[in-house]
Amino acid sequence: MPPDRQVSLHRALLPLRFFVGGTFLFAGIDKLLDPAFLQVAGPGSIGEQLATYARISPLAPLISAVALPAPLLTGVIVASLEIAAGLGVLTGLAYRLSTIVGALLALTFFLTASWAVRPYYLGPDLPYMVGWITLGLAGHGGLYVVGDRIERAFSLPPPAPEAGPADETRRGLLQLIVLAAGALSVAGISGMLSALGPAFASEPAPLSSPVANGSGSPSGGPGSSLAPGVIATVAAVRVARSRVFTDPTSGDPAVLVALPDGTIVAYDAICTHAGCTVAFDRLSGNLLCPCHGAIFDPAHAGRVVDGPTDEPLVSLPIRIDAATGAISLAG
Ligand code: FES
Numbered sequence: 564m565p566p567d568r569q570v571s572l573h574r575a576l577l578p579l580r581f582f583v584g585g586t587f588l589f590a591g592i593d594k595l596l597d598p599a600f601l602q603v604a605g606p607g608s609i610g611e612q613l614a615t616y617a618r619i620s621p622l623a624p625l626i627s628a629v630a631l632p633a634p635l636l637t638g639v640i641v642a643s644l645e646i647a648a649g650l651g652v653l654t655g656l657a658y659r660l661s662t663i664v665g666a667l668l669a670l671t672f673f674l675t676a677s678w679a680v681r682p683y684y685l686g687p688d689l690p691y692m693v694g695w696i697t698l699g700l701a702g703h704g705g706l707y708v709v710g711d712r713i714e715r716a717f718s719l720p721p722p723a724p725e726a727g728p729a730d731e732t733r734r735g736l737l738q739l740i741v742l743a744a745g746a747l748s749v750a751g752i753s754g755m756l757s758a759l760g761p762a763f764a765s766e767p768a769p770l771s772s773p774v775a776n777g778s779g780s781p782s783g784g785p786g787s788s789l790a791p792g793v794i795a796t797v798a799a800v801r802v803a804r805s806r807v808f809t810d811p812t813s814g815d816p817a818v819l820v821a822l823p824d825g826t827i828v829a830y831d832a833i834c835t836h837a838g839c840t841v842a843f844d845r846l847s848g849n850l851l852c853p854c855h856g857a858i859f860d861p862a863h864a865g866r867v868v869d870g871p872t873d874e875p876l877v878s879l880p881i882r883i884d885a886a887t888g889a890i891s892l893a894g
Contacts, residue, residue, distance in 0.1 A: 833876075
């Protein structure tokens with residue numbers, strides 16, 4: 564291809580390069596700034612997400628064996644790799660390796676976070692993967708790369724036309740070391756800012772946790788005890804507007820909701836998108852998923868109001884003892 568057409572090609576790819584690189588860089592920083600993400604459990608936590616993927620993903624055996632026992636380390640590694648891939652493609656440092664890492668991350672996200680998205684084209688991770696592959700195949704074409712400046716800073720002579728593989732390896736290694744140092748610095752600063760407090764924290768998950776909406780365990784109210792098989796009492800659910808409990812049949816988290824007309828309904832709290840746990844939102848009266856924003860309407864059989872799924876929540880039939888107000892699962 565003539566040189567001027569090559570330059571046009573690489574210029575045409577600049578929006579893709581800066582969008583994909585910038586988004587991955589931001590995503591990595593955002594994860595480390597989010598106080599809910601680096602937690603073993605809780606809405607939006609890496610621990611909960613991994614537990615979900617260990618149920619639904621084709622990578623489940625690998626996740627259970629490697630990632631699930633060390634969720635915080637997994638979260639830090641994923642965020643740091645996102646930062647490194649983003650920085651690499653933005654600066655041109657270790658460019659091809661960065662695009663490979665980015666494509667592998669996007670593939671992993673597709674096989675986990677997006678695996679349950681139907682139809683597949685609603686999931687964002689495949690397009691990112693294709694974007695990374697395109698960038699890797701095209702290369703940066705010498706546009707907006709900082710490698711030369713870094714080599715000069717380390718007093719490396721400009722590459723000679725007849726430079727051998729050893730010289731290439733030395734330059735590649737130097738770029739990799741600088742990129743790794745840059746990525747670890749950004750990750751470390753993000754982690755420190757997050758630890759400093761809410762002023763630096765990224766937007767927290769928009770939900771209050773299920774525990775904040777009511778008791779985290781079956782209960783009829785503060786200090787009360789319930790008969791075996793009873794999940795809660797009508798009075799307690801109406802006061803709190805919702806109660807979380809564990810479905811003894813499936814072992815899933817589940818939620819009771821008191822509707823505005825006083826009716827009480829129950830749902831399996833596993834989001835039908837990718838299996839995170841939904842929680843009741845007092846403001847809207849809906850059940851919200853912290854992972855990708857699905858919204859379910861408890862007043863209409865758990866139907867989807869918004870979000871990346873078409874499947875309503877699974878409704879759980881309940882029985883209410885008219886005399887005592889005790890609620891138990893039917894059947
Ligand atoms: Fe994706 Fe709930 S798991 S919206």
